[in-house]
Amino acid sequence: MAVETAAISQEAVVPAAPAPATAVSVTWHNRIATISRERCARCHHEGGAGPFALLTPDDFSGAATMISEAVESGIMPPWVASAASGPFRYDGRLRPDEKQDLLTWLKAGCPVGVATAPEVPFVPQRGWGIGEPDLVVPIAEAVAIPPSGVVDYLKVSAPTGLDRVVWVQAIQILCEHPTICHHVLARVSYPGTAHQEFVDFYLPGSVPTIYPDGMAMMLRPGAVIEFDLHYTPDGVAHRERTSIGFKFAKGPPQQRVRCRILDHGGKLSIPPGAANHEVSYEFRFPADTHIRRLTPHMHLRGKSARIEIVAPDGAVTTPIELPQWLPDWQFSYEFMEPLFIPKGTLIRGIHVFDNSKANPFNPDPTARVRNGPQIWDEMAGVFIEMFSPVDSPLVPIAERDRVGGEGDGR
Ligand code: HEC
Known part of the structure; x- marks a missing residue:
């Protein structure tokens, strides 16, 4: 029944969608603040994965042409799946109405408009979004990242030290410097066997993996985390020690x-x-x-x-x-x-x-x-x-x- 209700209410919403935007009607306060917070800020904030912050009208107006081009062409926000794919839990796409309003607003000179309610601030996720992990497995040594040039892909094995079976309910790959972490793939292997399992994937702006209550993944004694690490220099030298954190389930799943x-x-x-x-x-x-x-x-x-x-x-x-x-x-x-x-x-x-x-x-x-x-x-x-x-x-x-x-x- 729930499905049917959702379908009906969605249909009902369509005619009520905002009328096509005009240059006068779209402002930062009535529209763009939300689009920026929901669609761009996740990566484009100070210390985030994007190369600059996109949190204020000035951030946008200062680079309006470049942003228009990136949005118009579909380069930003980054998304690869076709429209028919999914539906997915986290979908990076701008909806057509959001895209149109953002482009209209940029073209109109980024009008700020009038605030009718306090602006909802963007709060960047820092540290462990899964809460304090029960087990943290870092790469053995920090990697020196030069300010420029190309850093080869790295493969690093990191033993978990586990001597018992654990049930994992939440997983997060944590980069110390999100600006240089381009992607991280984590698998688990067990020495003496060829068995490998996929564990998690980190990408700029990605969210931690959290299973619902009653669902968990097993890690067995001797588990070793196999990291594939891709770092990209951001103009500053860093020492990066990426890790993966696990939060255990409260009981057997x-x-x-x-x-x-x-x-x-x-x-x-x-x-x-x-x-x-x-x-x-x-x-x-x-x-x-x-x-x-x-x-x-x-x-x-x-x-x-x-x-x-x-x-x-x-x-x-x-x-x-x-x-x-x-x-x-x-x-x-x-x-x-x-x-x-x-x-x-x-x-x-x-x-x-x-x-x-x-x-x-x-x-x-x-x-x-x-x-x-x-x-x-x-x-x-x-x-x-x-x-x-x-x-x-x-x-x-x-x-x-x-x-x-x-x-x-x-
Ligand atoms: C998932 C993370 C992510 C999201 C979400 C995102 N960006 Fe980006 N953006 C990046 C990264 C990383 C770069 C640096 C270039 C690259 O790696 O492709 C970038 C580069 C850009 C650039 C420069 C493009 C160029 O040609 O170099 C613009 C403009 C931009 N983003 C605008 C936006 C806007 C506007 C939004 C929201 C509507 C947005 N981005 C959402 C990660 C993101």
Whole structure:
């Protein structure tokens, strides 16, 4: 019933939406303050991931032309998924009416207008948004980031020191200097096995991962966090010691989160210069589950990606389509409502690579590109965050999930 009510109320809202904006009607106080707070400030504040603050009318009027161009062209706010994808919990897009009002306002000279109520201040999230963690795993040594130049991608293993099983309800990757943290991927491995699980992904402006009560992810003794770190200099020298924090569940959960890496396997071979090299892979779920979050992954030669779900009756849906892959903006896509995946459902990833010189990110169009962890190698895959009742059968996925062989209810 709840769904029906939501649909009806949404329809009812449409005719009441604000009339098309005119230069006179849009002001900072009546419209833009909210758009800035909700859509830009998360990254564009002092010490945030964006290169400058966008918190006041002056911040905007001082760079009106550049902002108009970035918004008009869709470069800002950064968002990669197609309009038909989702719906997602955190959607970076400006709605069409927001975009139009922002552009109209910039063109009109950024009028401030009159405040009718106290302005809601933007409060940047600093430190642990999950609360004080029960376990913090930092990289062993701070990394020296020069003021300029290119910092190679880093891979760092950090042991958790865990000697018992813990149930994790909240996860956050914390960068000491958000201005230089371009993205961080965290996986967990267990020495002596090939088993790896996706844990979390940090990107400028990303929010911590918090599971609802009764849902948690298991970390087992000996767990090691594998960080992939991408730092970009911001004009000042820094020493950065990125960490990941875990908050434990209050009690044993009913639903267990399992994060699997599903990929194309080790068979990638992208010819030199190929502009449209397509690969796909698929997996049939052997048991019922729910998908909470999907994170498609490629490196610099990625061109586009699509994740399809084929229901047992053959119906195909495309929960995520990334028409233009941007290696700098690898988002984790959390669904507004988890996707129910009945036993027998197929998930399929379709990725296209551009190894031609037309790809501005391509480090070497003359190379044949194969699988590998380095940024100049490639990967075609998706990290799948699922949950199902704690006592339900495991959902193995990639070969790497089956090799470790502990058989201990991973
Ligand atoms: C998820 C974080 C994030 C959000 C949200 C965001 N930005 Fe940005 N913005 C950045 C980063 C990071 C850069 C630096 C360039 C880059 O890395 O692509 C940037 C650069 C810019 C630039 C410079 C563009 C250029 O060509 O160099 C403009 C203008 C801009 N942002 C405007 C906005 C506006 C306006 C909004 C809100 C409507 C917004 N941004 C929302 C992160 C963000």
